[in-house]
Every structure is written in C-alpha cells, then in structure tokens.
Amino acid sequence: MSEKPVGLTDPPAGYADWLADLKGRIHSAQQRATLAVNRELVLLYWQIGRDILQRQAAQGWGAKVIERLALDLRAAFPEMKGFSPRNLKYMRAFAESWPDETFVQEVLAQLPWYHQLALLDKLPGPGTRKWYAAKAVEHNWSRNVLVMQIESRLLERTGAAVTNFPVTLPKPQSDLARESIKDPYRFDFLGLTGEAHEREVEHALVKHVTEFLLELGAGFAFVGRQVLLDVGGDEFFIDLLFYHLKLRCYVVIELKGGKFKPEHLGQLGFYLTAVDRQIKSEHDNPTIGLLLCKTKNKVVAEYALGDKSQPMGVAEYKLLESLPEELQTSLPSIEQIERELASGSSVSDGNEHVVAPEK
Known part of the structure; x- marks a missing residue:
C-alpha cells in the first residue's frame, strides 16, 4: 500500500x-x-x-x-x-x-497525414476520395479502418440493397434508412466459409459483435440474439435485434443460409409487427427489417417487396470463399483483427446494448 x-x-x-x-x-x-x-x-x-x-x-x-x-x-x-x-x-x-x-x-x-496518403494511394479520383474523406471525419476512423473500408468497397455497397423504403418511410428517414444498409455485407472477418450454416454465422457475428457493428455502420446498437417474442402463448425468436440511434427505430435482422425466397419476407413482417406492438415505444419510429441471405435474384426481391407495407430490405452477405486448408492458415486470425480494431467490447446472448465504436 x-x-x-x-x-x-x-x-x-x-x-x-x-x-x-x-x-x-x-x-x-x-x-x-x-x-x-x-x-x-x-x-x-x-x-x-x-x-x-x-x-x-x-x-x-x-x-x-x-x-x-x-x-x-x-x-x-x-x-x-x-x-x-x-x-x-x-x-x-x-x-x-x-x-x-x-x-x-x-x-x-x-484528418492526419497518413489518412491523406491512404486516400491518395488507394483511390482513383476526387469523387471517391471526397466521399471516404468525409466518412472518415464523420465517424472518426483510424487509418487502418479507413483502409479496410476502402478495400471492402464501402462506397459501392452503401445504399445498394433492394428495399421498399421510399414508399414505406417518409423523407428524410427513407433516405437515411437506405444509406444505412449495404449490399453485400462482408463477413469474411468471421473466418467462416460459404458452407457455414446460418446458426453458425449468427453465433459468430455475436461473438465478434464489434466487427459486425463496424460492418453494419455507425448508429447501430446491439440489443440481442434469439430475442424471445411471446405472441398469444406461442414463442418466436428473432435472429438478431438492433436499435438504430439515428433512425430512432428497432432493426430486425434475419439470416438465411441459402437463396432469397419471397416467403422469407412473411416471417420478417411478422417479427416487425410483434416488435412494434411489444417492444417499440411511442417515441420510436416504425421497426425496419433486413433480410440477409447468401444469394438473391434482384428482380425477385423487388417483386416480393412490391406489395409490402412495412419497411424492409434484402441484401446478401459474403463469407470467405472455400480455400484449401493449407491456404486458410495464412489468413489473419480473428484475434489479429480484434487487436487491430482495438475495441474490447464483449456481449452475451442476452438483451444487452452494445454500440459500435467509431474508430
């Protein structure tokens, strides 16, 4: 002492x-x-x-x-x-x-000088450089996170999901919601290949929620995994539930391990109704749904969303391509990525709130 x-x-x-x-x-x-x-x-x-x-x-x-x-x-x-x-x-x-x-x-x-060098070295023209520079300032990205966002082609993916937001949400919320969703989502940081089942992906996303939140983008707060909904005595479970701080609404994310099917939106819509009636407060905006699938036919997704009155989007997620085992050993480990992001956040499977750090 x-x-x-x-x-x-x-x-x-x-x-x-x-x-x-x-x-x-x-x-x-x-x-x-x-x-x-x-x-x-x-x-x-x-x-x-x-x-x-x-x-x-x-x-x-x-x-x-x-x-x-x-x-x-x-x-x-x-x-x-x-x-x-x-x-x-x-x-x-x-x-x-x-x-x-x-x-x-x-x-x-x-932005620090080394951010400027990354913008010069990795981007071809003033338009894309301006966009990434503005995002780096807005979200306080480190240089390494800036490079990661550039290399994952964030600009091309932002706002690219198929949604019905323009007809189900008022402006400017519809524009903000569209810009908050990407297509495809890059989950290669999980170290899982395309053969992984949806429950494996779900578990890994929660285990590495910091990287998941970084990929989702600023504003998302993690609420819970397999969130229980009791509807008339029957139990239902939402894969992943988030709250978006800028949109002021809950976001239900459902994972599908295969190709998108129109009937998936029926289940998602049911969850949105349940969250709006059981969880959402009077001060929250209507709940948004995001269906993540391995592949989709864009035209089929547009048709399926055409008659839906609830705000929904459909996007793909990408895992690692299947690699020979001897090559997989050269991939960066989850621990290396987590050290790079320097987060330190952890979650359990319960209804905890964790907000993505803006690096």
Missing part, C-alpha cells in the same frame, strides 16, 4: 468531483492541441506541395528540385520528420489532387 505524503490531509468534500472534472478538461485540451497541430501540419504540407507545383509549372523546374529541397529542409530542420523526397512528392500529389484550398481547410485538415 502506498503511504500518504507527509503533511497531506484527507481531501475536503467535493475534491474528488473537482479532480475528475479537471482531468476531463485537461484531456480535452490535449486532444484539441493535437488536432490543432495536425491541422497546421496538413495545411503546411498542402502549401509546400502547391508551391512545388507552381514553380515547376512556371519556371520549368524538373523533378531534381525535390531532391535538393529535401536535403536543404532536413538540414534546416533536423528535428523534424517528413521532409524526405518521397514525402515531398506526396505533398505535391496532395496539392495536385486537392486544388480547392477551402475543402482542404474545412475537411481534410481534420
């Missing part, structure tokens, strides 16, 4: 609360200082890149000037990193890719 320093008495009443408040303010100040330093660094790099571009264009300076500039800057500022020829070329590419200084100041300056 540590001894109390000589001369110190017990703290007065209210001291502990004041100390906790001070710690929080100091932490916030540290964060603001870090963000301010990052903002100035990103703007400086953009300005250096712009100057290189302008001088090369106006005065005909060749690529050799970057080598010379790197040497001179490192000599002038030996304590600073970032003035290598390679990084100066990135600054030039950064300024060339983002000629609008206002956008750099208002959006990009909120």
